[in-house]
Amino acid sequence: MGHLSAPLSCLLSPGIASLLRRHVLKASHHFSAVSRRRGRGRSDLLSRSRASARTDRASSACGSSADSLWSVYNHTKRHTQDAMPSVSSVSVDPDSIFANNEMSLRDTEVYGFDYDYTLAFYSSHLHTLIFDIARDILISKHRYPEGLRAYEYIPDFAVRGLHYDVQKALLMKIDAFHYIQLGTVYRGLHPVPDEEVVAMYDGCHVPLEIMSDFYGKSSHGQSMKQFMDIFSLPEMSLLSCVNDFFMKHNIDYEPVHLHKDVKEAIRDVHVKGIMYRAVEADIGKYICYGEQSHAVLKKLHEHGKKMFLITNSPFDFVDRGMSYIVGRDWRDLFDVVIVQADKPGFFNDRRKPFRRVTDKGALLWDRIHKLEKGQIYKQGNLYEFLRLTGWRGSKVLYFGDHIYSDLADLTLKHGWRTGAIVPELREEIKIMNTEEYVHTVSWMQALTGLIEQMQVRRDAASQAVVGEWIRERQAMR
Numbered sequence: 069m070g071h072l073s074a075p076l077s078c079l080l081s082p083g084i085a086s087l088l089r090r091h092v093l094k095a096s097h098h099f100s101a102v103s104r105r106r107g108r109g110r111s112d113l114l115s116r117s118r119a120s121a122r123t124d125r126a127s128s129a130c131g132s133s134a135d136s137l138w139s140v141y142n143h144t145k146r147h148t149q150d151a152m153p154s155v156s157s158v159s160v161d162p163d164s165i166f167a168n169n170e171m172s173l174r175d176t177e178v179y180g181f182d183y184d185y186t187l188a189f190y191s192s193h194l195h196t197l198i199f200d201i202a203r204d205i206l207i208s209k210h211r212y213p214e215g216l217r218a219y220e221y222i223p224d225f226a227v228r229g230l231h232y233d234v235q236k237a238l239l240m241k242i243d244a245f246h247y248i249q250l251g252t253v254y255r256g257l258h259p260v261p262d263e264e265v266v267a268m269y270d271g272c273h274v275p276l277e278i279m280s281d282f283y284g285k286s287s288h289g290q291s292m293k294q295f296m297d298i299f300s301l302p303e304m305s306l307l308s309c310v311n312d313f314f315m316k317h318n319i320d321y322e323p324v325h326l327h328k329d330v331k332e333a334i335r336d337v338h339v340k341g342i343m344y345r346a347v348e349a350d351i352g353k354y355i356c357y358g359e360q361s362h363a364v365l366k367k368l369h370e371h372g373k374k375m376f377l378i379t380n381s382p383f384d385f386v387d388r389g390m391s392y393i394v395g396r397d398w399r400d401l402f403d404v405v406i407v408q409a410d411k412p413g414f415f416n417d418r419r420k421p422f423r424r425v426t427d428k429g430a431l432l433w434d435r436i437h438k439l440e441k442g443q444i445y446k447q448g449n450l451y452e453f454l455r456l457t458g459w460r461g462s463k464v465l466y467f468g469d470h471i472y473s474d475l476a477d478l479t480l481k482h483g484w485r486t487g488a489i490v491p492e493l494r495e496e497i498k499i500m501n502t503e504e505y506v507h508t509v510s511w512m513q514a515l516t517g518l519i520e521q522m523q524v525r526r527d528a529a530s531q532a533v534v535g536e537w538i539r540e541r542q543a544m545r
């Protein structure tokens with residue numbers, strides 16, 4: 069399913085865009101010249117006898133309009149190739165930080181961090197581990213067929229952000245306008261033909277009411293669930309493998325039950341602490357050591373910045389990981405540490421109070437009047453956090469990897485600055501920097517310009533040519 073990770077076109081540099089506009093303009097001048105010449109040709113035809121002129125005119129006009137379009141096409145293609153920007157001139161640094169808004173780090177007084185996939189990065193072994201354990205839970209606890217053990221985690225099968233139709237057991241990419249992207253729909257481990265998708269959904273549009281909610285959760289019978297978490301990659305892979313197994317063996321099964329069972333099996337891997345214990349037992353295998361993590365956090369600390377951590381993970385797990393990544397003194401750098409925060413509820417639900425946890429994991433019952441450095445707190449809520457710390461608005465910058473659970477509410481409701489950690493971007497940018505990508509995008513934009521200009525021609529021959537261009541553009545996408 070490699071094509072699901074299509075690079076983000078919004079990162080196209082303005083340089084390429086203006087260059088492409090120039091090609092299209094040149095092409096349009098050329099077209100005007102061609103059509104003027106063709107006009108003269110047509111008037112020549114009129115001087116012939118009426119009967120033969122009608123036939124001649126019809127076939128010649130068809131031929132000539134198609135010819136002229138292909139001539140513009142070839143001309144534009146040559147121009148696009150000749151003026152192709154060098155890859156190095158348009159390449160983007162994969163290690164860049166992209167700012168969507170202006171801000172000064174000097175004015176940022178408080179830095180907050182999520183833990184998993186923000187401070188702690190995991191190796192691909194973790195996804196294999198989650199997949200294997202959840203698959204085995206399906207077999208042992210939910211009595212799924214033993215034959216499933218033959219399936220292994222498929223690393224590049226899915227990307228974050230895909231939707232899963234729970235009733236139809238289909239995994240797919242849906243764009244921001246709720247259109248299914250044809251060519252991305254998978255049943256089990258195999259693509260579904262476009263015509264079948266269009267027939268099933270009566271087109272490609274998915275109405276809002278059947279999409280999952282803001283947090284990617286499906287409720288009130290909505291059938292499209294979105295996977296927004298990096299942790300959900302093994303879940304998508306497992307769903308697809310089990311669907312594949314059932315279909316391959318012609319087993320009549322209920323996709324809704326399958327979705328629920330896989331979700332529960334995955335939840336067990338987290339909630340029952342199986343994953344935490346496995347990672348703690350072999351930390352070097354699962355956690356990628358961040359060479360600069362300690363230096364960055366120390367520098368912020370030395371510059372008098374306040375720092376806090378809000379994670380959904382339990383303390384033991386975070387402590388082991390942070391000691392490995394940052395060092396045993398990591399707690400000296402953080403002013404407030406909140407574990408098992410239950411995000412995104414943490415940002416919205418005012419009812420849950422903070423609770424102090426000892427280093428040994430015991431829960432204390434005293435009321436919390438201040439959040440103290442050196443202590444560990446569990447749960448709580450953002451309103452209480454703001455009241456106790458006074459860390460409000462744009463002086464706070466919070467980093468997280470989950471667009472909805474970590475970042476959306478903080479920006480939209482509370483005015484904190486947010487930094488999205490999007491590890492996928494590095495690979496996307498590397499693809500964007502390839503010669504093949506630069507060439508394809510350049511030609512696709514030039515072709516789009518041609519289509520926009522020529523589609524107003526209503527004669528059958530022109531329409532056929534424009535139709536071919538549209539198909540070519542579709543194939544490139």
Ligand SMILES: Nc1nc2c(ncn2[C@@H]2O[C@H](COP(=O)(O)O)[C@@H](O)[C@H]2O)c(=O)[nH]1
Nearest residue numbers: 182183184299334335338339379380381382
């Ligand atoms: N109950 C579930 N927990 C999950 C699932 N996927 C991930 N997780 C756990 O969430 C936290 C994320 O921590 P954060 O530091 O990024 O806030 C981590 O402990 C995971 O184990 C799931 O599907 N169900």
Ligand SMILES: [Mg+2]
Nearest residue numbers: 182184185469
């Ligand atoms: Mg996280």
